[in-house]
Amino acid sequence: MGPTGAAPPHPDEIGGPAQPLLGVRGLVKHFPLRGGWLGGARGVVRAVDGVDFTIRKGETLGLVGESGCGKSTTSRLLMRLLEPTAGEVILDGQGVGAGGLGRRDYCRQVQMVFQDSYASLNPRLPVEESIAFAPRVHGTPAREALAKARELLAAVGLEPAQFGWRYPHALSGGQRQRVNIARALALRPRLVILDEPVSALDKSVEAQVLNLLCDLKDRFGLTYLFISHDLNVVQYMADRVMVMYLGRVAEIGPVEAIFGRPAHPYTAALLASRPTMDPDRRRTEAPLSGDPPNPVDPPSGCRFRTRCAHAEPVCAVTEPPLAPLGDGHAAACLMALPGSGHSRAPATTEAAHAA
Amino acid sequence: MSDLALPAAAVPAAPAGASYWAGVRKRLMRDPVSLVCAAVLLLMLAAILLAPVIAPYGPYTGSVLRRLKPIGFPGYVLGTDEQGRDMLTRLLFGGRLSWFLGITPVVLAFGVGGLLGLVAGFAGGWVNMLIMRTTDVFYAFPSVLLAVAISGALGTGIGNAILSLTLVFIPQIIRVTESVTTGVRNLDYVESARASGAGAMTIVRVHVLPNVLGPVFVYATSLISVSMILASGLSFLGLGTQPPEPEWGLMLNTLRAAIYTQPLIAMLPGLCIFVTSLCFNLLSDGLRAAMDVR
Numbered sequence: 116m117g118p119t120g121a122a123p124p125h126p127d128e129i130g131g132p133a134q135p136l137l138g139v140r141g142l143v144k145h146f147p148l149r150g151g152w153l154g155g156a157r158g159v160v161r162a163v164d165g166v167d168f169t170i171r172k173g174e175t176l177g178l179v180g181e182s183g184c185g186k187s188t189t190s191r192l193l194m195r196l197l198e199p200t201a202g203e204v205i206l207d208g209q210g211v212g213a214g215g216l217g218r219r220d221y222c223r224q225v226q227m228v229f230q231d232s233y234a235s236l237n238p239r240l241p242v243e244e245s246i247a248f249a250p251r252v253h254g255t256p257a258r259e260a261l262a263k264a265r266e267l268l269a270a271v272g273l274e275p276a277q278f279g280w281r282y283p284h285a286l287s288g289g290q291r292q293r294v295n296i297a298r299a300l301a302l303r304p305r306l307v308i309l310d311e312p313v314s315a316l317d318k319s320v321e322a323q324v325l326n327l328l329c330d331l332k333d334r335f336g337l338t339y340l341f342i343s344h345d346l347n348v349v350q351y352m353a354d355r356v357m358v359m360y361l362g363r364v365a366e367i368g369p370v371e372a373i374f375g376r377p378a379h380p381y382t383a384a385l386l387a388s389r390p391t392m393d394p395d396r397r398r399t400e401a402p403l404s405g406d407p408p409n410p411v412d413p414p415s416g417c418r419f420r421t422r423c424a425h426a427e428p429v430c431a432v433t434e435p436p437l438a439p440l441g442d443g444h445a446a447a448c449l450m451a452l453p454g455s456g457h458s459r460a461p462a463t464t465e466a467a468h469a470a
Numbered sequence: 471m472s473d474l475a476l477p478a479a480a481v482p483a484a485p486a487g488a489s490y491w492a493g494v495r496k497r498l499m500r501d502p503v504s505l506v507c508a509a510v511l512l513l514m515l516a517a518i519l520l521a522p523v524i525a526p527y528g529p530y531t532g533s534v535l536r537r538l539k540p541i542g543f544p545g546y547v548l549g550t551d552e553q554g555r556d557m558l559t560r561l562l563f564g565g566r567l568s569w570f571l572g573i574t575p576v577v578l579a580f581g582v583g584g585l586l587g588l589v590a591g592f593a594g595g596w597v598n599m600l601i602m603r604t605t606d607v608f609y610a611f612p613s614v615l616l617a618v619a620i621s622g623a624l625g626t627g628i629g630n631a632i633l634s635l636t637l638v639f640i641p642q643i644i645r646v647t648e649s650v651t652t653g654v655r656n657l658d659y660v661e662s663a664r665a666s667g668a669g670a671m672t673i674v675r676v677h678v679l680p681n682v683l684g685p686v687f688v689y690a691t692s693l694i695s696v697s698m699i700l701a702s703g704l705s706f707l708g709l710g711t712q713p714p715e716p717e718w719g720l721m722l723n724t725l726r727a728a729i730y731t732q733p734l735i736a737m738l739p740g741l742c743i744f745v746t747s748l749c750f751n752l753l754s755d756g757l758r759a760a761m762d763v764r
């Protein structure tokens with residue numbers, strides 16, 4: 116699913132279709148852990164600990180992982196709601212932050228939809244006012260902003276005359292999430308971060324909202340970062356998938372590769388944890404046991420080794436880099452890295468020649 | 471808060487915000503308790519404002535010959551006090567000062583405490599620490615004791631009574647405002663407003679203040695009755711209002727000697743304080759219910 120020809124090029128378009136829309140390099144967020152009554156730091160929570168990835172123009176990048184793996188922190192870092200401890204974010208070739216793209220310009224191009232549809236709308240504002248807020252902040256006159264808000268309400272399938280003046284509590288969960296989507300689109304962004312946008316909705320509404328998101332993507336030429344813990348939804352929505360574990364990227368690649376040929380044991384375990392529809396293929400033991408380790412003190416070497424069935428002594432020593440597997444597929448596992456010392460690692464070319 | 475440096479964009483107040491208050495009024499109108507309380511308070515307010523017109527005598531004119539006459543004594547509907555002054559007149563004039571002492575400290579504390587609480591809640595970090603820990607120092611004392619101590623240290627007089635009551639209420643209002651603001655600040659709609667690139671002042675004005683003001687206002691309304699009782703208490707103790715000024719708390723004090731001879735008369739100022747503070751309390755309860763948007 117590349118960019119479709121339906122939408123005209125965005126006015127902020129710079130680098131052409133080949134340049135990634137968003138590049139993330141070495142993104143780190145450590146939260147100081149405060150303890151004692153004087154508030155001295157007792158350590159840091161390594162919520163996001165060195166993450167690199169790119170989002171191509173017009174694609175949907177799915178982001179999956181257990182709770183606490185750093186999905187939400189990543190989304191808030193990208194939205195600049197949190198200041199990163201280290202690392203850089205590049206939007207269409209432009210650096211972001213000091214000396215680069217300013218906060219307001221960045222916000223105009225990157226917007227976000229939150230999981231909790233009720234908490235993300237001001238209860239004291241009619242929904243059309245909530246949608247019109249961002250354009251007003253960016254200098255659109257009130258009347259024009261309101262007209263734009265009504266247009267967007269229609270675009271997300273809500274009759275403006277019927278819903279515009281209502282307060283959030285008078286709408287259903289699905290309607291509220293449509294309003295939130297309209298609100299995120301009000302600045303005509305290029306990248307929309309969808310942080311679990313359908314997790315709080317029931318199944319029938321979920322499907323409608325997902326279809327709406329697909330339609331809007333074509334219509335407005337959007338790029339999505341789609342965060343979810345629901346693997347089926349990600350498989351349906353995403354072009355590429357990134358799997359995170361304990362603040363790091365475990366595996367990244369095209370959706371067919373991730374779901375068809377998972378190279379990281381964590382991805383394989385996640386996929387195996389999906390309930391099957393076939394009662395004969397019911398599994399009797401949990402694919403993954405226990406909770407992820409404490410991100411204050413992550414395991415040495417490979418962070419997944421404490422729960423991995425294939426862990427070997429080398430895993431505690433070497434931190435696995437993202438090993439390319441071709442086709443943009445890469446996994447941070449020593450079993451995917453030639454010559455890593457793991458017994459299941461592929462043979463290096465020299466070793467193959469020697470044999 | 472680096473955000474504070476950003477220029478606040480001009481966002482006109484939401485025109486549709488009025489319909490929220492229309493809803494509040496509608497719900498308040500359906501609540502009989504609130505309606506009765508509001509009616510009693512309005513009646514009382516009208517009576518004390520019109521005291522010079524409707525009072526049958528002057529507030530200071532008395533006669534030793536007509537001391538402590540019972541309720542219904544000819545010419546004195548509510549009898550006379552220990553100096554032969556007409557009780558109805560004294561109560562009407564006394565209400566002016568009692569109401570003034572009840573409302574002024576709360577209004578002042580609402581302004582100062584609300585602002586400090588909002589800043590503490592929205593800014594967080596060391597600003598919050600500074601404001602809240604200072605608040606805790608005041609909070610450590612029971613409010614009656616604090617009011618008496620400050621008033622006693624400052625000396626007698628109405629101005630000092632108001633000042634001491636304001637100082638008693640500021641920490642309480644800071645506490646409530648800070649906790650409401652902290653709760654609102656962490657909600658996603660404030661985050662999404664930040665994500666739209668808005669400056670801190672705009673976010674506070676459009677998204678934080680309207681959601682904080684309601685609960686704090688209701689809390690402040692409930693403090694009016696406390697303020698009235700504390701002010702009466704200060705007058706009773708001889709701090710605050712001085713005789714022969716009519717004030718309900720002070721009247722209660724001077725009439726206490728007559729409690730065995732004319733118990734009904736001695737109770738009248740207390741009854742006024744009781745009814746007024748009860749009405750303010752019930753009205754603030756009704757207001758809280760009416761302002762709840764599910």
